[in-house]
Amino acid sequence: MNPSSSSSAALTPATLSTEERAHWQLAWVATVDHKRIGILYLLFTLFFFAVGGLEALFIRLQLAVPNNMLVSPDTFNALFTMHGTTMIFLVAMPAVFGFANYFIPLMIGARDMAFPRLNAFGVWLIPFGGALLHFSLFTGVPKVGWFGYAPLSESPYSSSLGVDYWIIALLVLGIGSVATGINLIATIFCLRAPGMTLQRLPLFVWIMLIAAFLVILALPVLNAGLVMLLMDRQLGTHFFMAGGGGSPVLWQHLFWSFGHPEVYILALPAFGIISEVIPVFSRKPIFGYEFVAVSGVAIGFLSFGVWAHHMFTIGMGRAADLFFVIASMLIAVPTGVKVFNWSTTMVRGRIRMTVPMMYAVAFLIQFTIGGLSGVTHGSAALDWQTKNSYFLVAHFHYVIVGGVLFALLAALHYWFPKISGRMLSERLGRWTFWCMTLGFNATFLIQHMLGFAGMPRRVYTYPDFENWGWMNFLSTAGACLMGVAAVLLLVNILRSLSRGMPAGPNPWRAWTLEWATPSPPPAHNFEALPPIHSRRPLWDLANPDRPDPVVGPDAISTPDRAKTSLWILIASEAAFFGALLLVFVYFNIRPQPGPSSKTSLHLVPTLIFSVCLFASSFTLWRAEVAERCGRHRGVARWLGLTVLLGAIFIVGQGFEYWGLYRSGVTVGTNVFAASFFLLTGFHGFHVTAGLIALGIVLGLGLAGDYRNRPSPLVAVGLYWHFVDIVWVFVLSIAYLLPRLP
Amino acid sequence: MTFTRFIVEGWSWSSLTLIGGMVAAAGCAVRSRLGLRPGYFAAALLLALFTLLPPFGTLAAGVLFSAHMAQHILLLVVIPALLVLSLPRDFTPRFLNSGGFRSLAWVAGVGPMWLWHTPALCEAAVRQPAVHAVQTASLMAMGLVFWWPVLAPCARNRMTPGPGIVYLFTACLACTALGIILTLTPADVCPIFSAPSSVSFWTDLRGRIGAEQDRQIGGLLMWIPMCLIYLGAILLEVFRWLRPTGVTEKPPP
Numbered sequence: 001m002n003p004s005s006s007s008s009a010a011l012t013p014a015t016l017s018t019e020e021r022a023h024w025q026l027a028w029v030a031t032v033d034h035k036r037i038g039i040l041y042l043l044f045t046l047f048f049f050a051v052g053g054l055e056a057l058f059i060r061l062q063l064a065v066p067n068n069m070l071v072s073p074d075t076f077n078a079l080f081t082m083h084g085t086t087m088i089f090l091v092a093m094p095a096v097f098g099f100a101n102y103f104i105p106l107m108i109g110a111r112d113m114a115f116p117r118l119n120a121f122g123v124w125l126i127p128f129g130g131a132l133l134h135f136s137l138f139t140g141v142p143k144v145g146w147f148g149y150a151p152l153s154e155s156p157y158s159s160s161l162g163v164d165y166w167i168i169a170l171l172v173l174g175i176g177s178v179a180t181g182i183n184l185i186a187t188i189f190c191l192r193a194p195g196m197t198l199q200r201l202p203l204f205v206w207i208m209l210i211a212a213f214l215v216i217l218a219l220p221v222l223n224a225g226l227v228m229l230l231m232d233r234q235l236g237t238h239f240f241m242a243g244g245g246g247s248p249v250l251w252q253h254l255f256w257s258f259g260h261p262e263v264y265i266l267a268l269p270a271f272g273i274i275s276e277v278i279p280v281f282s283r284k285p286i287f288g289y290e291f292v293a294v295s296g297v298a299i300g301f302l303s304f305g306v307w308a309h310h311m312f313t314i315g316m317g318r319a320a321d322l323f324f325v326i327a328s329m330l331i332a333v334p335t336g337v338k339v340f341n342w343s344t345t346m347v348r349g350r351i352r353m354t355v356p357m358m359y360a361v362a363f364l365i366q367f368t369i370g371g372l373s374g375v376t377h378g379s380a381a382l383d384w385q386t387k388n389s390y391f392l393v394a395h396f397h398y399v400i401v402g403g404v405l406f407a408l409l410a411a412l413h414y415w416f417p418k419i420s421g422r423m424l425s426e427r428l429g430r431w432t433f434w435c436m437t438l439g440f441n442a443t444f445l446i447q448h449m450l451g452f453a454g455m456p457r458r459v460y461t462y463p464d465f466e467n468w469g470w471m472n473f474l475s476t477a478g479a480c481l482m483g484v485a486a487v488l489l490l491v492n493i494l495r496s497l498s499r500g501m502p503a504g505p506n507p508w509r510a511w512t513l514e515w516a517t518p519s520p521p522p523a524h525n526f527e528a529l530p531p532i533h534s535r536r537p538l539w540d541l542a543n544p545d546r547p548d549p550v551v552g553p554d555a556i557s558t559p560d561r562a563k564t565s566l567w568i569l570i571a572s573e574a575a576f577f578g579a580l581l582l583v584f585v586y587f588n589i590r591p592q593p594g595p596s597s598k599t600s601l602h603l604v605p606t607l608i609f610s611v612c613l614f615a616s617s618f619t620l621w622r623a624e625v626a627e628r629c630g631r632h633r634g635v636a637r638w639l640g641l642t643v644l645l646g647a648i649f650i651v652g653q654g655f656e657y658w659g660l661y662r663s664g665v666t667v668g669t670n671v672f673a674a675s676f677f678l679l680t681g682f683h684g685f686h687v688t689a690g691l692i693a694l695g696i697v698l699g700l701g702l703a704g705d706y707r708n709r710p711s712p713l714v715a716v717g718l719y720w721h722f723v724d725i726v727w728v729f730v731l732s733i734a735y736l737l738p739r740l741p
Numbered sequence: 742m743t744f745t746r747f748i749v750e751g752w753s754w755s756s757l758t759l760i761g762g763m764v765a766a767a768g769c770a771v772r773s774r775l776g777l778r779p780g781y782f783a784a785a786l787l788l789a790l791f792t793l794l795p796p797f798g799t800l801a802a803g804v805l806f807s808a809h810m811a812q813h814i815l816l817l818v819v820i821p822a823l824l825v826l827s828l829p830r831d832f833t834p835r836f837l838n839s840g841g842f843r844s845l846a847w848v849a850g851v852g853p854m855w856l857w858h859t860p861a862l863c864e865a866a867v868r869q870p871a872v873h874a875v876q877t878a879s880l881m882a883m884g885l886v887f888w889w890p891v892l893a894p895c896a897r898n899r900m901t902p903g904p905g906i907v908y909l910f911t912a913c914l915a916c917t918a919l920g921i922i923l924t925l926t927p928a929d930v931c932p933i934f935s936a937p938s939s940v941s942f943w944t945d946l947r948g949r950i951g952a953e954q955d956r957q958i959g960g961l962l963m964w965i966p967m968c969l970i971y972l973g974a975i976l977l978e979v980f981r982w983l984r985p986t987g988v989t990e991k992p993p994p
Contacts, residue, residue, distance in 0.1 A: 297975065
């Protein structure tokens with residue numbers, strides 16, 4: 001955390017108590033409070049926004065005039081790589097998580113997130129990941145784009161360690177994101193206040209729930225790809241090198257099957273924010289709550305099925321192109337439904353054009369433009385023409401900046417009074433808004449034209465063609481104006497923290513629960529919650545004579561926290577193993593030259609130690625039964641047996657590896673060996689983790705720790721059973737199927 | 742190949758028998774006073790005829806892998822869904838409600854696609870009419886079992902939305918996995934479709950599409966349209982649930 005922002009946060013009167021202010025560093029570093037963690041997320045975001053923004057400015061300055069030599073081609077490549085990576089992983093995602101962390105518990109009437117310490121772990125992985133990424137400054141910055149296409153990202157073409165740091169940073173950030181995703185889902189499912197049924201959730205929470213599911217299912221696929229790339233670079237495998245039997249196209253499939261859901265991991269929360277802001281400042285409930293929610297679900301699911309539209313130009317074949325054209329166009333339907341919902345909410349509303357509302361309206365227009373240019377890219381034939389041009393740069397910046405960033409700014413202006421207890425200056429806010437909006441459109445609207453004029457993206461400079469010079473100069477001027485807006489925003493925040501008007505609990509007269517508590521909220525969030533019978537509890541409170549219609553029954557079911565989170569973790573892990581299994585099938589469906597499953601793997605010993613693993617699921621089940629019956633010694637006995645059987649499996653696998661190594665089959669031998677070691681290695685790693693967890697439960701149980709409190713055996717057991725089920729698939733696919741005639 | 746020949750070719754006595762059987766089945770269903778919803782039932786029958794009769798049926802039987810795949814999707818997913826939707830509201834057999842039945846139903850809905858595409862079975866189904874008949878019947882039956890917990894006419898027999906979404910989403914994942922394998926890898930699950938055709942009349946059609954592209958289209962059909970059907974059902978689930986019957990009107994001021 002940068003010192004200026006931390007001290008500025010410390011200035012806010014009620015965020016820290018008087019005793020805490022004496023040691024404010026510790027109060028921030030050691031916090032597990034969801035509100036402070038939310039603020040930390042936002043501060044990191046602000047810091048990395050400055051970093052990524054400066055990188056963007058350098059890119060634009062370099063492109064301001066033709067034949068410019070401000071930065072070298074190499075530096076330019078490094079700049080756009082770091083800019084993209086920083087903005088996606090260190091700005092947009094942490095910002096979304098920051099708002100979600102701060103406001104989801106408040107909006108559902110909870111005391112904190114489901115797992116506060118996991119939450120703190122997630123937030124501190126952001127600076128750790130950021131530091132790892134930027135450590136590449138000392139080793140050679142990666143110059144492979146935020147998408148890291150192989151084989152450019154392979155060691156023969158990027159020999160410095162920069163790409164390795166990039167991979168490790170993304171892995172760290174990915175793990176943090178999955179942890180946060182699990183935490184958010186568990187919070188929303190398990191910690192809702194009485195009366196806050198899922199049908200009554202504020203739309204921001206609803207949509208964040210969908211986005212969190214995208215996080216836990218999409219990030220593992222990226223992690224799988226990153227591990228494979230790291231193995232290519234460090235262990236000599238050839239997953240993505242055509243020369244060694246691998247496939248560079250596979251990297252694109254893995255990357256974009258994460259990358260397209262990622263677009264919606266960012267866009268969906270933006271939709272959620274807009275669905276909160278527009279009704280409040282139109283003084284009307286949202287038009288078609290159900291449609292906003294259902295279209296969110298539709299977008300979430302569709303986003304997993306359309307990634308190949310990023311790959312129209314790699315030659316997947318006409319048939320594949322056609323199918324993905326149709327699927328990609330389909331995703332415009334639910335998005336269009338949402339735009340219709342927001343516009344219709346504003347119709348005949350008493351609109352108050354405050355700064356958050358201005359950002360929301362600008363979002364609506366700009367996101368629609370970005371969406372429409374996206375539909376043009378959905379058509380493969382057009383995509384071939386515009387893909388590598390500035391038209392595409394304009395498109396995704398209209399979505400990510402004009403859409404997501406503007407929504408985040410709307411959120412910042414909307415919720416800042418709640419976070420700090422003070423209002424932002426509306427006058428400065430309007431200046432910021434106009435600088436930002438004019439700057440943004442000047443930067444990127446003209447890039448559509450540049451793209452049509454044929455300017456390719458990712459080039460460090462360009463010849464003095466007709467009209468290219470002034471269009472680029474205009475774009476650079478716009479970027480500088482956005483820089484001014486960013487400075488104004490910072491000034492506004494600092495000014496408000498020192499002498500902003502006190503906000504009071506509900507300055508916007510909004511209707512969701514976060515406004516039912518003082519600003520900033522006390523550590524315990526709520527003194528008392530208002531009754532919740534509809535989707536706008538505070539409206540009902542303020543207008544007892546004409547409340548909103550009651551939605552559904554009041555009774556809520558809140559599942560067990562530990563089990564819920566384990567199920568979500570299992571879903572996430574299933575995505576990871578699903579990717580690894582498909583990779584194995586992809587490489588081995590036709591036998592590779594060199595060792596293969598048939599020639600190198602011995603079925604009988606594997607079957608023997610597999611039986612041990614499957615038996616361990618049975619013994620664990622017996623341990624669970626014994627625990628239910630209160631037989632402590634029975635638990636210890638069965639659990640001990642489980643650990644023993646699991647250990648036999650691991651030792652057996654160790655012998656198998658040793659045998660393979662002795663016969664000359666190592667990870668770099670061919671892609672069969674690489675994909676086999678990848679798959680079974682990660683499974684073995686999970687078995688080991690499960691063994692450690694079971695060992696801890698066993699040890700604590702023997703020490704009598706669970707006499708007076710429930711043991712986590714059932715939750716840990718879920719994980720163990722899952723690991724066993726994964727082995728059923730691994731055994732069938734890696735050992736049994738290749739032996740079929 | 743002319744369009745007329747495309748339509749006329751391939752009809753045989755067995756097609757006429759099929760039509761006769763269908764008409765008889767429809768007659769029985771109408772006369773049994775089950776109270777079927779006619780729109781859905783008619784749609785299911787017509788679609789079944791379209792699926793099994795020439796020219797589509799002929800294409801699927803040994804000419805184009807993609808048509809074969811489309812036939813399976815129609816038989817396993819679309820027609821059974823329409824049939825379940827056509828059931829009357831008071832149709833509530835008791836044995837179909839347990840949790841165990843639902844996990845079986847999931848396997849029934851997903852398993853056949855994997856099972857019938859093991860090379861030996863796939864080839865047998867194309868070559869031997871008897872196996873093909875078993876395949877058709879099993880696909881439809883499994884499809885009915887799969888859709889029951891989602892589309893059963895009485896809300897009491899349906900799953901709650903949470904498990905319902907998981908049920909459908911995992912089914913979508915399972916067919917996606919097979920679709921991805923068929924599309925992106927050189928897996929040849931039905932070698933008969935790349936061998937020289939037994940029906941000489943159609944060979945030029947296959948030649949024009951190309952065996953590899955044909956296989957890709959088959960995989961893509963499983964990957965995308967089939968998943969879209971499940972997704973449609975998911976959206977139906979969510980929408981039904983967000984619009985509960987419990988929404989009461991505003992009390993008068």
